[in-house]
Structures are given as C-alpha cells and as structure tokens.
Amino acid sequence: MADRIDLSLKINGADHHVSVHPFARLLDVLREDLRLTGTKEGCGEGECGACTVLLNGRVVNSCLVPAVQAQGAEVVTVEGLAEGENLSSLQAAFLTHNGAQCGFCTPGMLVSATDLINRCPNPSDDEIRDGLAGNLCRCTGYAKILDAVHSAAEREAAR
Amino acid sequence: MRGFLPDFDVRVPASLSEALELMAQAPGTFTPLAGGTDLMVVYNAGRLKPTCFLDLSGLAELRGIEEDATSLRFGALTTFTDLRECRAVHQHFPNLVKSARATGALAIQNRGTLAGNIANASPAADTPPSLLAYGAELELVSPRGLRRVAYDQFHQGYKRLDLAADELLARITVPKPSGRGFHYFRKVGTRQAQAISKTCLAAYARIEDGCVAELRIGLGSVAPAPVRARNAEAALRGQPLASLPVAAAREALLADMSPIDDIRATAQYRSVVTRNLLGQMLRELAGL
Numbered sequence: 001m002a003d004r005i006d007l008s009l010k011i012n013g014a015d016h017h018v019s020v021h022p023f024a025r026l027l028d029v030l031r032e033d034l035r036l037t038g039t040k041e042g043c044g045e046g047e048c049g050a051c052t053v054l055l056n057g058r059v060v061n062s063c064l065v066p067a068v069q070a071q072g073a074e075v076v077t078v079e080g081l082a083e084g085e086n087l088s089s090l091q092a093a094f095l096t097h098n099g100a101q102c103g104f105c106t107p108g109m110l111v112s113a114t115d116l117i118n119r120c121p122n123p124s125d126d127e128i129r130d131g132l133a134g135n136l137c138r139c140t141g142y143a144k145i146l147d148a149v150h151s152a153a154e155r156e157a158a159r
Numbered sequence: 160m161r162g163f164l165p166d167f168d169v170r171v172p173a174s175l176s177e178a179l180e181l182m183a184q185a186p187g188t189f190t191p192l193a194g195g196t197d198l199m200v201v202y203n204a205g206r207l208k209p210t211c212f213l214d215l216s217g218l219a220e221l222r223g224i225e226e227d228a229t230s231l232r233f234g235a236l237t238t239f240t241d242l243r244e245c246r247a248v249h250q251h252f253p254n255l256v257k258s259a260r261a262t263g264a265l266a267i268q269n270r271g272t273l274a275g276n277i278a279n280a281s282p283a284a285d286t287p288p289s290l291l292a293y294g295a296e297l298e299l300v301s302p303r304g305l306r307r308v309a310y311d312q313f314h315q316g317y318k319r320l321d322l323a324a325d326e327l328l329a330r331i332t333v334p335k336p337s338g339r340g341f342h343y344f345r346k347v348g349t350r351q352a353q354a355i356s357k358t359c360l361a362a363y364a365r366i367e368d369g370c371v372a373e374l375r376i377g378l379g380s381v382a383p384a385p386v387r388a389r390n391a392e393a394a395l396r397g398q399p400l401a402s403l404p405v406a407a408a409r410e411a412l413l414a415d416m417s418p419i420d421d422i423r424a425t426a427q428y429r430s431v432v433t434r435n436l437l438g439q440m441l442r443e444l445a446g447l
Binding site: 021022023024025044045046047049052058059060061063064065066068069071112115129130131133134135136 | 161164165167168169171192195196199200203204212214216217240263264265266267269270351352353
C-alpha cells in the first residue's frame with residue numbers, strides 16, 4: 001500500500017494540513033478528513049455539480065480532482081461563502097426566492113453562481129444558464145434559481 | 160462503487176524529462192493523468208484497473224499557447240477554458256472554441272485538457288473533429304526524441320493510437336488558415352449542455368474563385384475513432400459553390416462512417432443526422 005502524503009491547502013482562507021492516501025479525492029478530503037460536509041457527492045462522474053468547489057478561483061467537480069493535484073491550492077467551499085454569521089447576497093437571495101427545495105444541489109449551485117457573478121456581474125438569463133449548466137437540480141425547475149441569481153447580482157451591483 | 164483506494168498510487172514528476180525517464184524505465188506501468196475528467200469518472204465507477212498514475216498537471220513545459228506567423232502551438236495541458244479565453248483561437252479556429260464550449264460544462268472545461276481529449280481516444284470527444292478539420296499535427300516526446308504525427312494518422316482503431324509506451328503527447332500544432340475560409344461545427348447531443356455527442360461534424364474549407372479549393376471534414380461518434388470524411392471531401396473538392404453536388408456528397412459520406420447502436424443513439428439515427436449535418440453545412444457554404 002502506498003505511503004500517505006502530507007497535503008497542505010488553504011480552505012476558505014484557513015491553512016490545513018492533512019495526511020491522506022496519495023490518490024484520495026479532493027471531495028473525500030473535504031468531507032471526511034476535514035468534516036466540511038456542505039459539499040455533496042451526487043453522481044461521481046462530473047455530471048451533476050453537487051460537489052462543485054472553487055480550486056484556485058475556478059469551479060471544479062471535486063469528485064474528479066485527485067487531492068494530490070490540490071497540493072498548495074486555495075479552495076473555497078460552500079462553507080466559505082458567508083461572511084461570518086451573515087449570509088452572502090446570493091445565499092440570502094436563494095432563501096428569499098425559494099431557490100432551494102430538497103437542498104442537495106444547493107451547495108454546488110451557490111458556488112457556481114458565486115463564480116458566475118464574480119466573472120459576469122450583470123448576467124443575462126443565457127449567461128446564467130451557461131454558468132450553471134453543470135449544476136443539475138431535480139426539484140425547482142430552475143426558474144427560482146434564475147430569479148435568485150438575478151436578484152443577488154442586482155444587489156451586488158448596487159453595493 | 161468506487162475504485163479500491165489502496166490499489167492505486169500516483170507519482171508527481173518535477174519536470175517533463177523526469178516524467179519521460181520514469182515512463183522509459185517501466186514502459187506501460189504508468190497512466191498519464193492531466194485534468195482527470197475522463198480517468199476519474201472511470202475510477203469513481205470502479206472500472207479502472209489498479210495503476211500508478213503519472214501526474215502531469217504541474218509540468219510547465221506542457222502548458223501555454225504559442226503563436227507564430229503560421230500556426231498556433233497548444234501545450235498538452237491547454238484546457239477547454241484556455242481555448243475559450245484565447246483571442247487567437249477565436250480569430251483563427253472558431254470551431255475549436257465551439258468544441259470547447261460543447262464539452263461538459265464549466266467545471267469540466269476548467270480541468271479537461273486538449274491532449275487528454277485526444278489521448279483518451281473517445282470517438283465521442285468534441286475537439287477531435289475540429290482538429291481534423293484544421294489539419295492539426297501532434298508532437299510526441301520520449302527519451303528517444305521528438306516525433307511528429309499528422310493527427311488524422313494518430314487514431315488507428317477503437318482506443319488504439321500511434322503512441323509508444325514511452326511516449327507522451329506534448330504539443331498540438333494547428334496551421335492558421337489563410338485566404339477566404341469557411342468554418343462549420345455542430346454537435347448533436349440530447350441536451351444543450353452536459354451531453355455526450357450522438358454525432359458531431361466539423362469542417363473547414365478554403366474558397367478560391369468561387370470554388371472549394373481546400374476542404375477537410377472531421378466526424379465524431381460515427382466510427383471507432385474520430386475520422387476524416389475523405390469520401391465526402393473528394394466529392395466536393397474543386398466544385399463551384401454555385402452548384403455543389405449535395406446529393407453525391409451525402410451519398411459519399413456513407414462510406415466515411417461506420418456508426419453503431421449504443422446507449423446514446425442508433426446507427427440509423429447517426430447515419431441520417433450526420434448526413435443532414437453535411438447538408439446544413441453545404442447550404443451555409445453555398446450561401447457564402
């Protein structure tokens with residue numbers, strides 16, 4: 001059996017050091033080693049987006065990322081989106097517009113939408129659909145998610 | 160059911176030469192790993208044989224897009240997002256931008272690489288038809304040196320490549336089209352996003368004196384590997400735009416394909432729809 005490796009990474013602004021199997025997945029390091037269970041595993045094949053996190057500022061499917069490739073990286077998970085006790089504009093908008101129903105897709109949806117608004121501050125419907133194309137929701141029909149993202153983008157623009 | 164973790168290991172070489180040395184010392188031992196967007200899916204499904212991965216993702220020698228007067232040279236690790244964000248790619252190779260947009264969604268595009276898309280050798284990959292249409296050339300490296308292979312000679316059957324056990328695909332060179340060009344790309348999947356191709360057709364033509372002076376057509380998902388549509392190309396080359404032999408080209412395309420029934424489409428569907436794509440491409444070409 002392969003020796004474990006020491007992995008250092010910055011998650012939601014804090015430095016973490018863990019000893020993991022060389023081919024552990026980033027998703028498992030987050031959920032099982034670090035107990036950051038906001039990030040979900042849905043399909044395990046890069047289709048559903050429930051495991052979406054930011055890796056060095058880009059959205060990725062953490063179920064498809066070998067942890068060794070995150071050595072020294074900065075990771076943002078859904079736990080890192082709120083500012084202390086205050087929800088981000090996007091999280092608040094998801095509450096207001098009922099953008100979450102069962103909630104399983106919501107962490108990935110929030111991470112992807114946060115990335116979208118950072119890249120594209122005033123997104124059109126098409127731009128939101130493109131930005132969230134990798135996040136599947138089986139409950140909402142997406143309309144309320146689109147409403148929430150529009151509303152959050154407008155609020156951010158007004159800040 | 161995931162792969163059994165203790166069966167797997169990974170080596171992280173510090174340089175390309177170290178990676179090549181490791182591969183030469185034990186040919187066939189290592190599985191090169193870049194963005195992981197194909198390999199990790201198979202791993203997660205428990206269908207990957209135990210192996211030692213060779214993590215290429217940190218190798219600076221395999222990164223970057225270089226431009227000179229006649230070509231663009233893509234490092235193996237060029238991601239789909241890099242393709243979408245590169246001005247020169249938009250300018251010279253619009254089909255490659257469309258291919259990159261058509262591959263998975265953003266989280267896949269941020270990780271998946273051009274060389275991975277080629278070397279994974281799925282017949283349904285979306286950049287290969289465009290690379291075939293643009294006449295791409297591959298640079299393969301090993302401790303024995305550098306070897307260049309025309310991309311349309313690289314695929315030799317289902318998942319069979321002209322790639323030795325000690326070789327890595329390092330760069331992809333694509334010549335810039337010159338003159339009056341026509342570009343066409345269309346992928347047909349079940350949905351707009353996150354769909355794997357049922358069929359895919361990319362074409363590049365150079366127009367001179369109202370005629371098709373040069374034409375390459377690349378097909379995806381209709382053969383054991385990405386293929387050139389050489390019969391359809393031959394039927395169209397040299398022909399005037401004003402009277403393109405559409406019916407003959409559609410007929411010739413049948414000999415370029417060997418589609419099968421699978422979970423995504425039937426052979427019959429692929430055959431009909433791919434010929435319809437050619438028809439649509441020719442209507443656009445005739446309307447130039």
